[in-house]
Amino acid sequence: MSNVLRQRANTGRAKALAEGWSPAALRFAPGQQTVVQFSNGEEAGASCLRCTDAPCAKFSDEETIPSNFDRFPADRNPDVCAAGAINQPDGGGAPTIDAARCILCGVCSSRCPVGAIRLIPGQGAIVDDVPNVAFIEVADILREQHLTDRQAFEGLPAEGAQLIENDALVDEVFGRMQRAWVRVGDRFPNLLARNLLLGAGIGASVGRKGNNHMRMDLILSSPAVEHGVAEVEFGQEAVLDAPRDTMDALAVLASRYGWDLNSITAVVVTDVLPNRRSEYWHIIQDISNVFGVQIGTVTVFLLMLFNWNRRTLELGEGQPFYADRETESYRAEVLELLIGRAVYLSNSPRPQIDIAK
Ligand code: SF4
Numbered sequence: 001m002s003n004v005l006r007q008r009a010n011t012g013r014a015k016a017l018a019e020g021w022s023p024a025a026l027r028f029a030p031g032q033q034t035v036v037q038f039s040n041g042e043e044a045g046a047s048c049l050r051c052t053d054a055p056c057a058k059f060s061d062e063e064t065i066p067s068n069f070d071r072f073p074a075d076r077n078p079d080v081c082a083a084g085a086i087n088q089p090d091g092g093g094a095p096t097i098d099a100a101r102c103i104l105c106g107v108c109s110s111r112c113p114v115g116a117i118r119l120i121p122g123q124g125a126i127v128d129d130v131p132n133v134a135f136i137e138v139a140d141i142l143r144e145q146h147l148t149d150r151q152a153f154e155g156l157p158a159e160g161a162q163l164i165e166n167d168a169l170v171d172e173v174f175g176r177m178q179r180a181w182v183r184v185g186d187r188f189p190n191l192l193a194r195n196l197l198l199g200a201g202i203g204a205s206v207g208r209k210g211n212n213h214m215r216m217d218l219i220l221s222s223p224a225v226e227h228g229v230a231e232v233e234f235g236q237e238a239v240l241d242a243p244r245d246t247m248d249a250l251a252v253l254a255s256r257y258g259w260d261l262n263s264i265t266a267v268v269v270t271d272v273l274p275n276r277r278s279e280y281w282h283i284i285q286d287i288s289n290v291f292g293v294q295i296g297t298v299t300v301f302l303l304m305l306f307n308w309n310r311r312t313l314e315l316g317e318g319q320p321f322y323a324d325r326e327t328e329s330y331r332a333e334v335l336e337l338l339i340g341r342a343v344y345l346s347n348s349p350r351p352q353i354d355i356a357k
Pocket residue numbers: 047048049050051054055056057093094095111112113114115116117127
């Protein structure tokens with residue numbers, strides 16, 4: 001059986017909202033089709049509007065370049081899916097998702113204003129595309145009308161989450177991630193980090209491959225960050241070098257490009273947290289003590305939580321990701337603080353979630 005899930009009756013025709021059906025709210029439930037509440041008092045399942053410029057599949061050019069640093073050699077790779085699982089057919093229509101490649105990161109679903117992509121544990125993401133009473137097929141649609149339909153979903157009140165964490169899901173997602181990394185190759189961590197940050201509402205641009213004169217991995221920018229830089233390292237060994245690499249990047253940005261050191265948000269993005277005795281936490285603390293620079297540590301799981309919950313990370317004042325040798329629990333002091341609730345996970349040690357002894 002094909003791995004490409006086609007939860008849709010895609011005839012190649014356009015889709016539109018039926019007359020008199022104006023969306024008022026969205027209701028999400030993990031693995032289930034999103035419910036759209038309409039201002040006429042009726043409800044219907046969310047169904048793909050078959051956008052020609054599918055934001056679930058491609059970033060716009062403006063999203064891939066930093067708004068604060070025009071000399072940064074940005075990789076303009078527009079793919080929303082770092083795992084290469086989502087594609088839009090030539091000529092438009094609903095995207096297709098290869099479930100075997102999907103890592104359930106949630107970036108595509110968080111970018112669909114309609115809520116037409118659901119995340120199914122044990123299976124992968126799928127696009128709901130079956131027409132219904134509210135989402136009707138039309139022979140053709142003017143671009144303006146399509147944009148009006150889509151914009152009607154933006155900023156709607158929403159309840160529920162597209163995916164809720166549990167132990168088995170964490171194991172599944174990180175197993176899928178390891179396989180995707182092998183398949184996609186060495187660009188996978190940087191692209192995944194960029195995409196997850198963009199999905200969580202933080203401007204992020206990735207440096208071009210082979211760009212040796214400006215070695216920072218990601219530049220962070222508006223809407224959430226004025227000036228920022230991120231080093232991306234996956235794996236317990238590789239992440240040990242990340243604080244020093246971050247300092248290199250900060251030195252270059254301050255001395256060659258005039259960025260104010262005190263106003264730069266600096267983070268390391270990693271899939272696993274180094275254990276408690278690791279030199280990593282010591283160096284982070286030394287840098288803070290000596291240079292007054294707080295380098296935050298952002299986990300892939302934290303970013304996925306924001307994408308699954310369609311939440312925007314608000315960085316604001318200070319460094320909310322900062323953790324060092326004194327941090328008793330990354331889970332309690334960073335992750336749960338930022339998401340605003342306790343996570344539904346056991347206390348079994350997982351380096352994706354907390355700092356191990
Ligand atoms: S899944 Fe959503 S964003 Fe993607 S084409 Fe369909 S309606 Fe547009």
